[in-house]
Amino acid sequence: MFRPLQSTQTIPHPHPYPSSNEQIGKSGQPSKSSSESASTPSPESNTEKSTQTTPLWVYALAGGFGGLIGDTSMHSLDTVKTRQQGASHIAKYNTTLLAYRNIFREEGFRRGLYGGYSAAMLGSLPSSAVFFLTYEYIKRYAINDLGVPETPAFLCAGFLGDLISSVFYVPSEVLKTRLQLQGRYNNPYFESGYNYKNLTDAVQTIIRKEGPGTLFYGFRATLTRDLPYSALQFAFYEKFRQLAFKLTSPESNTKVGMNEIDGKSLPLYAELLTGAAAGGLAGVITTPLDVVKTRMQTQNGTSANLLTSSSVISSLRTIYAKEGLNGLFSGVAPRFVWTSIQSSVVLVLYQVFIQALSGGDVLEG
DSSP: OOOSSSSSSSOOOSSSSSOOHHHBOOTTOOOOHHHHHHHHHOOHHHHHHHHHOOOOHHHHHHHHHHHHHHHHHHHHHHHHHHHHHTTTTTGGSSSHHHHHHHHHHOIIIIIITTTHHHHHHHHHHHHHHHHHHHHHHHIIIIIIISOOOHHHHHOOOOOOOOHHHHOOOOOHHHHHHHHHHSSTOOOSSOOOOOOOHHHHHHHHHHHHHOGGGGGOOOHHHHHHHHHHHHHHHHHHHHHHHHHHHHHHHOOOSSSSHHHHTTTOOOBHHHHHHHHHHHHHHHHTTTTHHHHHHHHHHHHHHTTSSSSSSSSSSHHHHHHHHHHHHHTTTTHHHHHHHHHHHHHHHHHHHHHHHHHHHHTOOOOOO
């Protein structure tokens, strides 16, 4: 809200700057309050300027680089999660720490814990850039132009952003999960049913033996997992961030919404916590969908408890009937850690890159 100007009027002026009559006093000089108003624009005028002058390519680049770095930092944990979900019957992968230790000791860092990394990066940069560009555009259009309430706008923007970016990440997801499940070439420690020499060999072998459509296998299951995950993650993130602004702001009674905080930064610890809470909560909720997606994309003749239906609901019922809640939530611990840290890193870097690319202030310590 604008602070009332110190003038002879009894109501606040509706504009961020006083009128020309208020600026000039009897002495012909600007008054102290009008001078302060002219040199210090109100929060709303700063927000409006930030919104108008930040081009969409800034969000695309910030999201692309943030996603690339975040996915790189958390890839090894994603590999552990994939082993636990795709080989839930193997005892040495039962717990996160046990799986981490065994994969590293038996298969090494590059081809073991970071198996499938090149495939992941193939989709990470373009899909993250497209997602954030779409998300920011739809969010602003829905709230500012259509008058949609914030929470439905955040959910819708996250949903559509992931839907549009899926054309980039789904093929890379198929390649990534198979290479993660396989581990090293000619792996003597785990029989996954796959044995690709590298990413190029994986692409050529899949297209030659299974057809190009296989690269989009599990597309429906992937979207069934990722669309609600992204919608929930960013709805939680926006609301948690607004709450953090309210708690860290000296004027906590003021309205805190999208337009009030647009272009502003929280302290670093608050940005980390809001991103982690949003990603972790959304990750736990959507774990059963992640289990179905992983198994659909990696199962073969050596897999236990094969899913015979392409229906996500039917697959959820099959897993629950044979394995119970433990099966539906297999890999939930590494998924929670992975989504929490990855979300935190990506969203903090996203804010940092936005500030850097748009000439704003980088996050406070």
